[in-house]
Amino acid sequence: MNCLVCERALQDRNRPYHPHCAQVLFGSSFVPAIGFAYADIPTEAQKLIGKMSISGVQPKLSVVVNKDEKRFSVVPTGGTHILKPTPEAFPFLSENENLCMNLSREMGIETPPHGLVKMADDRLAYVIRRFDRDTVGNKIPVEDFAQLLGKTDKYDGSVEQIGKFLKRHSCVPFIDTQKLFVRILFFFLMGNGDAHLKNFAFVWRPAGYRLADGYDIVSSRLAFAKESDEMAITVGGRKNRLVKKDFEDLAKYLEIADRQRDRFFEMARALGANMGAYVRNSFLPQKQRDELMAIFQERFARLF
Structure with missing residues (x-):
């Protein structure tokens, strides 16, 4: 158990x-x-x-x-x-x-x-x-990126637009752009094609505004087998058929050094090496475990 x-x-x-x-x-x-x-x-x-x-x-x-x-x-x-x-x-x-x-x-x-x-x-x-409440229940200022980018359609946006905003407004832009990159890499591998603009937020911290912690992270491809797009918002102008070069280009746009980018790729490799054990320990039934592994392995093969 x-x-x-x-x-x-x-x-x-x-x-x-x-x-x-x-x-x-x-x-x-x-x-x-x-x-x-x-x-x-x-x-x-x-x-x-x-x-x-x-x-x-x-x-x-x-x-x-x-x-x-x-x-x-x-x-x-x-x-x-x-x-x-x-x-x-x-x-x-x-x-x-x-x-x-x-x-x-x-x-x-x-x-x-x-x-x-x-x-x-x-x-x-x-x-x-809730991450938008402090320890005594007071509300912490939070805005999602649909609001921040002035979008009425939460699927009408790009990772680059989020990155550009972070570079301009985060109190630690070089850290938050790296966090964004890792998040997008992980979402791709897991088949999270419903990570739209409202699933990214900007939150007030004592030192200033930061990219909020991850939330609403699911394998939407596992939940919705007929999902049409691999990504909810574009990466390099596309939502589908992403390969490693798309992530290399994204890292360059976000001004992430090659050595740091490669470290993130190695983290993804390490996840791949242990993915089977993590999925076996989960509370998903066997059929969904198998389906999730197939999703991950297909995406992983495109990168490595």
């Missing part, structure tokens, strides 16, 4: 989480219960009508850990976490997202604390701590 957060083996099989993983995700020594099932989501969502601004096709609920009752409570404001049950149309999307978020960390991509939780009907849902 593996931990519902990090997906590594548990020593105590009577507990679904490593104590450290639970503490980081929930901020408590106990695991909050979820007192409703997937079928109850429409009722729970009614509590939030007109109160939330989180977009997307997946059901999303703003929740907070109720320490008195030791459970998650749905709240219209002041939520510390986002609960994302798997939609009926896309089975195992929660398991998909947790794996991809864990794999992104293996590539050095920073992510908020996240994991899987069991609902009242024993279905797994994905939960993530």
Whole structure:
């Protein structure tokens, strides 16, 4: 049995989480219960009508850990976490997202604390701590790149446009452009073709504005087999048939030194060497594990 957060083996099989993983995700020594099932989501969502601004096709609920009752409570404001049950149309999307978020960390991509939780009907849902709230619940200034670039269509943009903005406005542009490059490289390998402009954000930090941590990272090609494009926004003017030279050109545009670029490629190679083990440890069923490996191996072969 593996931990519902990090997906590594548990020593105590009577507990679904490593104590450290639970503490980081929930901020408590106990695991909050979820007192409703997937079928109850429409009722729970009614509590939030007109109160939330989180977009997307997946059901999303703003929740907070109720320490008195030791459970998650749905709240219209002041939520510390986002609960994302798997939609009926896309089975195992929660398991998909947790794996991809864990794999992104293996590539050095920073992510908020996240994991899987069991609902009242024993279905797994994905939960993530909000990165736009501080430790006492105050809102942190965040804008996504559709807003920053003045785009009404979140798919109408390019990685280069994000990079240009970061070079001009990030307080550490040389770091954030590298983070952007690694993220795009990882998204390509994982088949994340739905990383649109709203999936990149600019967040206020004490030293100034920075590229926000990674979020909403999934293998959309695994979830949506008929997905038409490999990338949601263009790389070098294209969304499809990307090869290694496209990433070399992107690194050059982002002013990343060749030696640093090659280090990122080596990180991708290392991920490839261990990918099978990571996927086997995940909570995806075998069929989806096999499909994800096929997606990754086809993309990996184009680069290496």
